[in-house]
Amino acid sequence: MTDLARGRRNDPHRRDRIIDACLDVIAEGGVAGTSHRKVARAADVPLGSMTYHFDGMDELLHEAFTRFTTTVSERFERRMAAAPDAEAAREAVVALIVEDVLGDARELVLTHELYTLAARDVRYRTLTAAWMGRSRAALERHFDPETARLLDALIEGLSIHRALDAVAHDPHEVIAGVARITAGNTLRASR
Amino acid sequence: MTDLARGRRNDPHRRDRIIDACLDVIAEGGVAGTSHRKVARAADVPLGSMTYHFDGMDELLHEAFTRFTTTVSERFERRMAAAPDAEAAREAVVALIVEDVLGDARELVLTHELYTLAARDVRYRTLTAAWMGRSRAALERHFDPETARLLDALIEGLSIHRALDAVAHDPHEVIAGVARITAGNTLRASR
Numbered sequence: 001m002t003d004l005a006r007g008r009r010n011d012p013h014r015r016d017r018i019i020d021a022c023l024d025v026i027a028e029g030g031v032a033g034t035s036h037r038k039v040a041r042a043a044d045v046p047l048g049s050m051t052y053h054f055d056g057m058d059e060l061l062h063e064a065f066t067r068f069t070t071t072v073s074e075r076f077e078r079r080m081a082a083a084p085d086a087e088a089a090r091e092a093v094v095a096l097i098v099e100d101v102l103g104d105a106r107e108l109v110l111t112h113e114l115y116t117l118a119a120r121d122v123r124y125r126t127l128t129a130a131w132m133g134r135s136r137a138a139l140e141r142h143f144d145p146e147t148a149r150l151l152d153a154l155i156e157g158l159s160i161h162r163a164l165d166a167v168a169h170d171p172h173e174v175i176a177g178v179a180r181i182t183a184g185n186t187l188r189a190s191r
Numbered sequence: 192m193t194d195l196a197r198g199r200r201n202d203p204h205r206r207d208r209i210i211d212a213c214l215d216v217i218a219e220g221g222v223a224g225t226s227h228r229k230v231a232r233a234a235d236v237p238l239g240s241m242t243y244h245f246d247g248m249d250e251l252l253h254e255a256f257t258r259f260t261t262t263v264s265e266r267f268e269r270r271m272a273a274a275p276d277a278e279a280a281r282e283a284v285v286a287l288i289v290e291d292v293l294g295d296a297r298e299l300v301l302t303h304e305l306y307t308l309a310a311r312d313v314r315y316r317t318l319t320a321a322w323m324g325r326s327r328a329a330l331e332r333h334f335d336p337e338t339a340r341l342l343d344a345l346i347e348g349l350s351i352h353r354a355l356d357a358v359a360h361d362p363h364e365v366i367a368g369v370a371r372i373t374a375g376n377t378l379r380a381s382r
Contacts, residue, residue, distance in 0.1 A: 030307070032223030108310045116221070116303040118355045119296070129357035149352075149360075150368040154341075157348030161340075164309045166320035169340075177341040181371050 011045075015053045018043045022064040027106045031061065031113050058123075065114050065127050072107070073134040080138040085190045089142035090178050093151065097158050097178075098171045108163050144187040154181050202236075206244045209234045213255040218297045222252065222304050249314075256305050256318050263298065264325040271329040276381045280333035281369050284342065288349050288369075289362045299354050335378040345372050 021043035025034050036050040036057065054060040079096060083089040118124040132152065139148035154177055162169050202208075212234035216225050227241040227248065245251040270287060274280040309315040323343065330339035345368055353360050 030223050030311075032221050105310070109307070112303060112307040112310045115351065115355060116300070116307050119299045119303045120221075125355055125357050128355040132352055132356055146364055146367060149364055150345075150349075150371065153348030153352050153368065154345055154372070155348065156351055157344030157346065158341075160306065160347055160351075161323055161344050164306060164316055164319040165323060166316050173337055173340055176337060176375070177344065177372065180341065180375055181345070181368065183374070184367070184371055 014043075014045055014049060018045060018050065018053060018060070019063050019067050022060055023068055023110065026061075026064065026113055027109050031117060034061070036060075061117070062124075062127070065110075065117075065124070068110050068114070069127055069131040073131060073138075076135055077138045080141055083142060083190070086142040086182070086185060086187070089139070089190065090182060093155060093178050094171070094174050097155055097162070097174045140187075142187065142190045143182060143185050147182055147185045147187070150181050151178070154178070205234075205236055205240060209236060209241065209244060209251070210254050210258050213251055214259055214301065217252075217255065217304055218300050222308060225252070227251075252308070253315075253318070256301075256308075256315070259301050259305070260318055260322040264322060264329075267326055268329045271332055274333060274381070277333040277373070277376060277378070280330070280381065281373060284346060284369050285362070285365050288346055288353070288365050331378075333378065333381045334373060334376050338373055338376045338378070341372050342369070345369070 018039060022034065022039045025038050025042050029038070034057070037047060039060070040047045040050050050060075054063070076096070079092045080089060083092050114124065114127065118128045135152050135155075136145070136148045139151055143151060158174055158177060209230060213225065213230045216229050216233050220229070225248070228238060230251070231238045231241050241251075245254070267287070270283045271280060274283050305315065305318065309319045326343050326346075327336070327339045330342055334342060349365055349368060
């Protein structure tokens, strides 16, 4: 039995752990500063197991950002599923935008690292497109497709502008924006 | 007279050219891949003139992104100033969002490189905050301050979602979004 096979049997979650460690390394030093060596050290696995589990840095980055976007999407889907009607969905959207600004610096950095990759390399747009698709589908429980797309874009823009401004924004502006963009909603009952 | 002083007299736009070259190098290989050596080569200046003109990479990056955001802001201000009334301003906003998606890959990459810097390092938020401030001021020729902020956020979100999706979006959605978000405009006459 090779060391790698032994490692795999004794450590069945190794591949998973490498993916999580890769996200930590990206959050800390950016995609450009991410190497097999740094990720192996962060995951506490031998360098050789990196090439055993992943075909190269592109596969690892793709898997890492897939996990990141899936985690964020699932949280969003749970919030939208928990809302009994469109009014509650509006309130949940406002809460997530207003909380995000206090929120997670790690998530902000990982989002923009992914957007920068996707801006430069069309292969990463499958990830950003899938992420948008899931967000819109979650919103379509409560809103017609056009309203869902517009609301998704407004969430994006307000979150970025709140995070990257030098001054705090009034939460009232978020309430007003969500009300205006969903005023034309033609979906009559939440699903 | 030193070589640097001579270079400066014969080449008064050298500092300017270094800043432009820096943006080219960032667009090509990202902030993380940007070095004094690469920028000097792209600007066709001796490596020594980099340290003569800039106190370090942070000053150079700050100047480069200041030039980038100033250029984009001035174009936006010209478009808003050319609109005789709020209706024309709405049409100009729609046109710029719809054109941006075909538009400039360089601008898309530079925007996300800056956002990634600002997400990680609060010192770059003076740049993103100033950019937002200029956009909102330009929109306030035609819209009240709250409408201007919301419209600015919608422009951001729609531009990103159109650029990073895998499929083309219907321009009608942009027209509808701008109409909805500006429906509450309380500024009665454009300035």
